[in-house]
Amino acid sequence: MTQHPTPDERRPANRGPKAAAGNRAALVAAAREIYAEHGLDAPLSGIARRAGVGQGVLYRHFPDRDAIAAAVLEENVRQVERAAAAEGATLAGVLGVVTWHLAQSAAFIGLLHADGTSGRFHAHACARDLSDRVERALRRCLPDGHRLGAPDTPDDLMLAVAMVSGAVTGPTQEERERRALAAWRLLGITVGPVRPYEG
Template structure:
């Protein structure tokens, strides 16, 4: 290749995009195949080489932690929205419960290790910020309810998992807003690359 034919090095911009793609792919692959899914499947789904995966994440634990951290950041962003309510935040939490095996495990057992406990603590803080819900549930009771719903979330299809999750919330007497993932902003992707 001559100098004129080579694409320009896009450096950090591509690195941030690759990292975001790897996190999204890991969430999907882990949801489909479990946390022991081959990391090569994550790299393939993200459209990057395995070397790129290991440049961003030293191992499976680092990748799963990044997925969990992104899930929690999305919940925190939902809670910080001007029109935020416990109902809307629980919609985001439930979206993650139906799509992320690692997130379910984190909230069900409050994690193994300091990082997982810190992430679960951040979710607890978000829920505590809305005060009692439904039947005057405290943040601790809401975390227990989230764990209970996560234990009920089962089914071969996404639609079935969503249906079961919403039914479980109704049985607990807690209103949940539409299941949705908050938008990822350019600023979030930039902070990921730092």
């Protein structure tokens, strides 16, 4: 008996070279969804399928796993940077944006644990750069004398973020957000409204 592929398994029609920009945008959007659900090690075939393109199209735009992960995570980091650069930015407000991304995306959590020792994307220099940019954005908002900015404990800021990200578990975004806020509270750190930065 011949098995026919399900709609999710059918190879999409080639939309041609004129569709390149749309294909790239669809791939980034699909990767954002897949990475949010499954983290940076999610299969690339699932990203191509969700975007409605073949894997060849994916590889034309993104030559490897790191390239597409970097494209997706770049926007997360830009939001944190824009929040920190906004007039009147506070540490609590920027931590609200960071917390939203933590609750939204397993990939963002992986980025903040980038140490070059494990995982496919973590070994890429881009991960370290993106993580460093998050740290610089947060440091811009640290009030003078804040305990997370003490010169004798320079790693405390990102260690606190990593500790909170480790608590971000649960089947729904609401549960993950609740756990993140509880972790910040246990660390004695105030967090503003948990939301994406839209400025």
